[in-house]
Amino acid sequence: MDKIISEQLIKKMRLGWNLGNTLDAPAGETSWGNPVTTREMIKKIHSLGFETLRVPVSWHRHLDEDLNIASEWLDRVNEIVDYAYDDGMYCILNIHHDDARFQPTAEGFEGGSQYIKAVWGQLCGRFEDYDERLIFEAMNEPRIIRSRYEWHLDFSEKVCLDALEYINRYNQIFVDTVRSTRKNNISRFLMTPSYAAAPHHAFIPAFRPANDPADRLVISVHSYSPIELSLMPNPAVTEFTPQGEKELSDIFERLNRCFVKKGLPVVIGEMGMQDKNNPDDRRRWAEYFVSEARKNGMPVVWWDNGGRDFRLFDRRSLEVYESSKCVLEGLLAGLK
Numbered sequence: 001m002d003k004i005i006s007e008q009l010i011k012k013m014r015l016g017w018n019l020g021n022t023l024d025a026p027a028g029e030t031s032w033g034n035p036v037t038t039r040e041m042i043k044k045i046h047s048l049g050f051e052t053l054r055v056p057v058s059w060h061r062h063l064d065e066d067l068n069i070a071s072e073w074l075d076r077v078n079e080i081v082d083y084a085y086d087d088g089m090y091c092i093l094n095i096h097h098d099d100a101r102f103q104p105t106a107e108g109f110e111g112g113s114q115y116i117k118a119v120w121g122q123l124c125g126r127f128e129d130y131d132e133r134l135i136f137e138a139m140n141e142p143r144i145i146r147s148r149y150e151w152h153l154d155f156s157e158k159v160c161l162d163a164l165e166y167i168n169r170y171n172q173i174f175v176d177t178v179r180s181t182r183k184n185n186i187s188r189f190l191m192t193p194s195y196a197a198a199p200h201h202a203f204i205p206a207f208r209p210a211n212d213p214a215d216r217l218v219i220s221v222h223s224y225s226p227i228e229l230s231l232m233p234n235p236a237v238t239e240f241t242p243q244g245e246k247e248l249s250d251i252f253e254r255l256n257r258c259f260v261k262k263g264l265p266v267v268i269g270e271m272g273m274q275d276k277n278n279p280d281d282r283r284r285w286a287e288y289f290v291s292e293a294r295k296n297g298m299p300v301v302w303w304d305n306g307g308r309d310f311r312l313f314d315r316r317s318l319e320v321y322e323s324s325k326c327v328l329e330g331l332l333a334g335l336k
Contacts, residue, residue, distance in 0.1 A: 006216070006265045007297070009132065009189060013090045015290065015331055016052030016301030017045050017313070018270060023077060024056035024096035024140075034306040035315050042083040044318045049332050053084035054269060054301045056096035056140060059119050067118035074126060085133060092191065092269065092301070093127070094137035095119060099145045104166035104195070105159070116170055117177050124181040131184055137191035137220055137269065138174035142167050151196055155204075164206040167195055171210040179213055191220040191267060199223060199251050203258055219259050222270035223251060223289075224303075230273040230285070238278040240285040249292055256296035268293055272303040272310040275323055283330035290334025302331065 025032040042053060055077070062073035077093070084091040095116075102112030120136070127134055143150050144163050153160040171192040178185050192210055194202035199221045201207060209217055224231035226244040255266050273285050293300050304312045312324040320328050 010265050010297060010299055013299040014051040016054055017050040018054045018301055018303045020303055020305040024058045026058045026061050026097055037080050039083045041315055043087055046087050046089055052090040054092040055080060056094055058097040060098045060101055069122050090133045092135045092137050094140055096140040102170060104142055104163040109166050113173050116173050120174055120177045124178055124185045128183040128185050132189055135189045135191060138171055139193055141197045143196040164195055168208045175210045175212050187214045189216045189218055191218045193220040197222040203254060209264060219264055219266045220269050223268055235276060238276045240281040245288055252292045252296040260297045266298045268298055268300040270303040271300050274309045279326040283326040286327050286330025287334040290331050
């Protein structure tokens, strides 16, 4: 990869915000309780200091039997992408809650391959004139859903090792599909995840970055560490401790060593910490997370689902929630 170009991209992406539980809600944009997305909403997000918008999208309920995307749905996705793109932001577009359509198993691989080719082939046609500020992300947290290995693999089990290989193949199919199309798609930055987008699944030798002739591949991972504090609903764990700091530092340093130093950029496409009525710890966690990620050459994207757990921005009033101002302060402080 052209190291200067990739480093410039990562530096400019800085800090991002997820339009969560919206276009990724399978039954439609407002079906999970969030309001209709507006241009004013995205402009306000940009003005708060977020340079990147991640747009998670579920496609499977908007496809016909031949995997053609409904024109109305594609137009609406395009409209929201434009809200960010026209305002000068970077935008990440993905396939989100379509996990059942590309299971990383022997039984699911053929159908999954067709699905990825069909959806991304159409998206490439729609967005071929958009420049490098539009980034494609292959899949969100690909995994063997509804299995005991969904989130934690057992490397002594063949089905788990096979899952890693199928995800490698899906990522390669995604890259090949995009690169086989026209115009700006031949050099667009492409994000590819590890199993479940987990950092510890990216570190193992069985995860192989795809071969990209354009040399503009990005590794996509998510981190809600330390998990008992940030993700799990355990109300007793509310303090961001030195042990938690070390856990985060180890993750970022290892991602840097395994990928960034080798010329492969990394984006933390989802991160967040639940509100447990612990504003001081949330602020410290947010600042530390962004600062350590930035030190190791990685932008981060806050997961905002609009619900109480991770909400930051009130999409109706267009203001930051009072209880989450501590988080925004921490995120911005981590950029300094």
